Amino acid sequence: MLLIKCPWCGERAESEFAAGGEAGIVRPVNPESLSDEAWGDYLFMRQNKRGLQHEQWQHIHGCRRWFTVYRDTVSYAFQEVAESVREGGAA
Ligand SMILES: [Zn+2]
Structure with missing residues (x-):
């Protein structure tokens, strides 16, 4: 199971x-x-690059807050999790 912080x-x-x-x-x-x-x-145009990518994630079944991460799209490893200024709203 993958754990996300x-x-x-x-x-x-x-x-x-x-x-x-x-x-x-x-x-x-x-x-x-x-x-x-x-x-x-x-x-519509996004980088979708191979390797380290800066992404937004939402803890949708928890606190429902948004945060940003750097995720390696090859290994799925999460790095540098940070709070986001984005509040609520749809993805
Ligand atoms: Zn949370």
């Missing part, structure tokens, strides 16, 4: 968590000024 609850089973996708994607300040292609890139 929630910054508030400690280590819990992977089944208590939901992945929220890539972290660090900043919403454009003036979306109306973007081209359709640039807006589409913001909405």
Whole structure:
């Protein structure tokens, strides 16, 4: 069983968590000024890289809080778990 460390609850089973996708994607300040292609890139294009990736996770069956991690997509090893500024909302 894979254990994931929630910054508030400690280590819990992977089944208590939901992945929220890539972290660090900043919403454009003036979306109306973007081209359709640039807006589409913001909405849909993600790195999905092999190796260390910065991701958002939610402790959905626990405290329900969001946090960010660096996860190795090859070994599934979690590193550098950090609290997130994101509160509530959908993934
Ligand atoms: Zn938690």
